[in-house]
Amino acid sequence: MSADFLQFLFSGITVGATYALVGLGFSIIYNASHVINFAQGEFVMLGGMATVFFYGAGLPMPLAMAMAVAMTIFIGMALEKFAVEPAKGASIVTLIIITIGASIFLRGLAEVLWGRNFHSLPPISGSDPINIGGALVLPQSLWVVGGTIVIVITLAWFFNRTMTGKAMVASASNPLAARLVGINLKFILLLSFALSAMLGSIAGILIAPISLAYPGVGIMLGLKGFCAAILGGMGNPMGAVLAGLIVGISEALTAGYISSAYKDAVAFIIILAVLFLRPNGLFSTGGTERV
Amino acid sequence: MSPLNMPGRNGLLALIATIMVLPLMLPNAFYFDIVILIGLNSIVCIGLNLLIGYAGQISLGHAGFFGIGAYFSAILTSTYGWPATAAMVVGAVVVGLLSFIIARPIMKLQGHYLAMGTLGLGVIITIVLTQESDLTGGPDGMPVPGFSIFGWEPYGETVWYWIIAAVLVATVWLSLNLIASPVGRALRAVHGSEIAAETLGVNVVKYKVLVFVLSAIIASLAGSLFAHYTGFITPDTSGFIHSIQLVTMVVLGGMASTFGAVAGAAILTILPQLLTVFHDYEHLVFGAVLIGTMIFMRRGLVPTLADLFNGRQK
Amino acid sequence: MKPGLFRHLTIAAAAITMAVGVSNSDAKAADPIKIGSFLAVTGGASFLGDPEKKTLEMYVNKINADGGVIGRKLELILYDDQGNPANTVPFVKRLINDDKVDILLAGSTTGSTMAAIPFVEKAGIPFISFGGAGVITSPVKKWVFKTPHTDTLAVQKIFTDMKARGISKVGLLSGSGGFDKSCRKQVQTLAPGSGMTVVADETHGKGDTDMTPQITKIKGTAGVQAFMYCGFGAATSIVAKNYKQLGASMPHYQTHGSASKSFIKNAEGGAEGVRLPAAALVVVDALPASHPQKKVAGAYKAMYESKTGDSISSFGGHAYDGLMIAVEAIKRAGSTDKAKVLAEIEKTSNFIGADGIYNLSASDHLGLDEASFVMVEVRNGDWKMLK
CATH class of the missing domain: 3.40.50.2300 (Response regulator)
Incomplete structure (x- = not known):
């Protein structure tokens, strides 16, 4: 493999890992509520921005990060409590508009709180690139990829091995039956927003030293993450992770070998191609409409 | 169906009356401009409402069709010296063909997959318009020559007001009639439950494709008019944000209500002008207003208000 | 929410009406x-x-x-x-x-x-x-x-500096914004007359977080002597960081679009050695006291x-x-x-x-x-x- 190819691949994996985390957030909320949360990208933005400002206010870095995650989780729960829960039973389009309203609101909030400039966050372990087979990779990229792996494994454990996680899976596949066995659906819903906000903010913190933090940073990441979630088959968390990586790597390879002008279109072209061939996503087994 | 006893006749008459009286109350060109933009947005939203409200299909990429119409008018008239009407028709035909080709695979998608598919389509259109800068002027946009029809060039807000008003009334009339026709009934059946409709012998895909193409063509025509009216367009006219604005107008006004689409367009066109008083807090307030309206009037403004005034409707 | 919304609307409407009332009166001294x-x-x-x-x-x-x-x-x-x-x-x-x-x-x-x-x-x-x-x-x-x-002035200035350093082959990266595209066009238009050749011409998208693929490609282009970036905002710092990450050593030029302190700060060392044309205002502290703009700026x-x-x-x-x-x-x-x-x-x-x-x-x-x-x-x- 040539060094150039490796370079493109690492770039793609790093970016793809962020798409994966955002896509994962979409999937978790979708599973619990059948809501597409268009404010998912704003969780990423909040994680990065809040860390920058807590750190700037003099808090030590680990505490600043923890505070930022806590704050984003709180905002995620507030979003569920005050915007999504009251709209229970509304149509898909209505819910889409509510979450888009929320994303505009959160961007507005960040602008008022922290201004509109872009800011950087120091990388966790320096900025001297590491040579891997001729490709030069930033340590922060390894943090992003490593962080994503840890999160994915933890989540897999959570959904398969813990009572609460199993309850979340159960209520996603059959809400009525879940309620009958005593699962508190309201709590599951709240938890799903908290979890997604946490994922988003961690992604935001990990990526901030690479992408910088500014109020609009979440817009494109949110859209690409949505691509990943759909491509992976909505509500299929591991599918979203895989699809996020596929999108990221395809983009990097397109930019490197074909045309960098149409790089941003790649994700959407893949999506359309896949949807036309497999209308329920790449990793889905298909479903039926209830009459 | 006779035009005199068509459904929504009272609403149409009220709309015409409003259009006749409004110019007397508009103090200057700025207010005319806002009303013209409301008219243009209404035209797109009425088409989109047929798709969202009646056929139950989301489109998060309709601004793409609007943008194609706008750019066909701009490029053909300025670069190639075509007459404006011909450019407008060609734009509409191209959008009609494009939407027809993609309608079948797109309309097979459900719910969120459909949202993603249409969103992706719109984003790709925007990227093409942005990247092909030799043709489109790139992200900075391009100027558009004035509109002309049979050698007559409408100029100034008052003249445009009447043009847009006429197109709006025609679109409302078309929409009301379509809804009352067998096609409209079939659409409502599709919205209720697709599988049920299919079992009853409704050719679901055919009707969905029909409405998709129709709404795309309406958007393209409105895009052409918009381009000539404002005299300058950028790829943003085809962008995701604009698509979202259009859907929001439809939903805010009230899905499955032609006049709801008009009301939604009016509110969301005026709102940013009113919110300028909030300065830095503009986005915060706008987001909150969106969330609030959707929660408390989730069926949209016009249906909710209609229910309040007469408990008759469902 | 509903009454609140309408109250705001009313207030705003009143404000607009008042503004109209004021502006209708003739301008007095x-x-x-x-x-x-x-x-x-x-x-x-x-x-x-x-x-x-x-x-x-x-x-x-x-x-x-x-x-x-x-x-x-x-x-x-x-x-x-x-x-x-x-x-x-x-x-x-x-x-x-x-x-x-x-x-x-x-x-x-x-x-x-x-x-x-x-x-x-x-x-x-x-x-x-x-x-x-x-x-x-x-x-x-x-x-x-x-x-x-x-952008015409900026590109001219950059080309003048490149020529003085004996550079004639430039690899270009630009973003997708209006400024970026316009700057790219100036580079293409002015290059032949200035004895410059654009040997690589790459772009990146809005909101991109990693431009290493494009820079890798430019770096690997045969004959390239200098790297130039046309862009604005956060991307300027990301490009500088990526450029340093890839260990590229040829001269790196950006435009006046990068002439803010936040470019240097957010590039975290990546901006070191980057050359760009800037307004005197940006370097006012470094200006000699005799410079005409020193006082105003x-x-x-x-x-x-x-x-x-x-x-x-x-x-x-x-x-x-x-x-x-x-x-x-x-x-x-x-x-x-x-x-x-x-x-x-x-x-x-x-x-x-x-x-x-x-x-x-x-x-x-x-x-x-x-x-x-x-x-x-x-x-x-x-x-x-x-x-």
């Missing part, structure tokens, strides 16, 4: 001079609109505190168009027809400015734009001026930084120059008569601003030349002026 503005205060171009807005507000207040202009106060009416030309058009009409402003100091982006021009020309109001691209004032439009340096920097707490960028300087040129012209005209003010703006000569020294005329509505740029290099995290 004591009436304020109305300065209209639309800027990208929020959105992707807010790094332009934000300092421009702060600068206008700050100096309008200062001028009013000092007694105003020709015995009248200044009133700033400012709308946020988010840099989206579709939003600009209604605001332009509002400013012209409803607010009835005397002069327009506006337009953070080229797109917004171009969208506004037809209406401004029709209404006949002096308009000083803060948009970057050369098309704004070339060809000359009767009522339209601009203060920022054009220094005073602006001191005031901006103490009032806002932000560090200086050349973007706010565009607004400062625009406001001062307008104020001087109104003073000389002795009124806000639009034709007189236009004539006086065109008579602006040897006006020392933050961006450069302006010499305007009926045939030159920009009034700056290549000499208004200084070539700077980032050394030890700060700008170093090159001779």
Whole structure:
């Protein structure tokens, strides 16, 4: 493999890992509520921005990060409590508009709180690139990829091995039956927003030293993450992770070998191609409409 | 169906009356401009409402069709010296063909997959318009020559007001009639439950494709008019944000209500002008207003208000 | 929520009605001079609109505190168009027809400015734009001026510097924004005449977080001697970081779009050695005391930084120059008569601003030349002026 190819691949994996985390957030909320949360990208933005400002206010870095995650989780729960829960039973389009309203609101909030400039966050372990087979990779990229792996494994454990996680899976596949066995659906819903906000903010913190933090940073990441979630088959968390990586790597390879002008279109072209061939996503087994 | 006893006749008459009286109350060109933009947005939203409200299909990429119409008018008239009407028709035909080709695979998608598919389509259109800068002027946009029809060039807000008003009334009339026709009934059946409709012998895909193409063509025509009216367009006219604005107008006004689409367009066109008083807090307030309206009037403004005034409707 | 919404609507409607009432009365000597503005205060171009807005507000207040202009106060009416030309058009009409402003100091982006021009020309109001691209004032439009340096000047300056270093083959990376594309076009247009060859021509998308694939490709292009980036905002720092990450060692050029301290800070060492053409304002501390702009630019920097707490960028300087040129012209005209003010703006000569020294005329509505740029290099995290 040539060094150039490796370079493109690492770039793609790093970016793809962020798409994966955002896509994962979409999937978790979708599973619990059948809501597409268009404010998912704003969780990423909040994680990065809040860390920058807590750190700037003099808090030590680990505490600043923890505070930022806590704050984003709180905002995620507030979003569920005050915007999504009251709209229970509304149509898909209505819910889409509510979450888009929320994303505009959160961007507005960040602008008022922290201004509109872009800011950087120091990388966790320096900025001297590491040579891997001729490709030069930033340590922060390894943090992003490593962080994503840890999160994915933890989540897999959570959904398969813990009572609460199993309850979340159960209520996603059959809400009525879940309620009958005593699962508190309201709590599951709240938890799903908290979890997604946490994922988003961690992604935001990990990526901030690479992408910088500014109020609009979440817009494109949110859209690409949505691509990943759909491509992976909505509500299929591991599918979203895989699809996020596929999108990221395809983009990097397109930019490197074909045309960098149409790089941003790649994700959407893949999506359309896949949807036309497999209308329920790449990793889905298909479903039926209830009459 | 006779035009005199068509459904929504009272609403149409009220709309015409409003259009006749409004110019007397508009103090200057700025207010005319806002009303013209409301008219243009209404035209797109009425088409989109047929798709969202009646056929139950989301489109998060309709601004793409609007943008194609706008750019066909701009490029053909300025670069190639075509007459404006011909450019407008060609734009509409191209959008009609494009939407027809993609309608079948797109309309097979459900719910969120459909949202993603249409969103992706719109984003790709925007990227093409942005990247092909030799043709489109790139992200900075391009100027558009004035509109002309049979050698007559409408100029100034008052003249445009009447043009847009006429197109709006025609679109409302078309929409009301379509809804009352067998096609409209079939659409409502599709919205209720697709599988049920299919079992009853409704050719679901055919009707969905029909409405998709129709709404795309309406958007393209409105895009052409918009381009000539404002005299300058950028790829943003085809962008995701604009698509979202259009859907929001439809939903805010009230899905499955032609006049709801008009009301939604009016509110969301005026709102940013009113919110300028909030300065830095503009986005915060706008987001909150969106969330609030959707929660408390989730069926949209016009249906909710209609229910309040007469408990008759469902 | 519902009653709240409608209360706001009513208040806003009342406010608009009052504004109409006021603007309908004839201008009297004591009436304020109305300065209209639309800027990208929020959105992707807010790094332009934000300092421009702060600068206008700050100096309008200062001028009013000092007694105003020709015995009248200044009133700033400012709308946020988010840099989206579709939003600009209604605001332009509002400013012209409803607010009835005397002069327009506006337009953070080229797109917004171009969208506004037809209406401004029709209404006949002096308009000083803060948009970057050369098309704004070339060809000359009767009522339209601009203060920022054009991309043409920047590219010329960069090519001059490259030639002095014996560079003739350049690898280009540009973003997808309006400035980026316009700059790329200038590079392609000017290269042949300057003896330059563009051997690689890559672009990246809006909001991209990693440009290493493009830079890798440019680095690997045969014969490439220097790297040049056309872009704005956060991407400038990301490109510099990626460039350093890839261990690229050939000379690295960016444009005046990167001329802000946040570029250096956010690039975290990646900006070291980057050369770019900048307004004197950006390197004011490094200027010799004899430099004609030292005093003006220094005073602006001191005031901006103490009032806002932000560090200086050349973007706010565009607004400062625009406001001062307008104020001087109104003073000389002795009124806000639009034709007189236009004539006086065109008579602006040897006006020392933050961006450069302006010499305007009926045939030159920009009034700056290549000499208004200084070539700077980032050394030890700060700008170093090159001779």
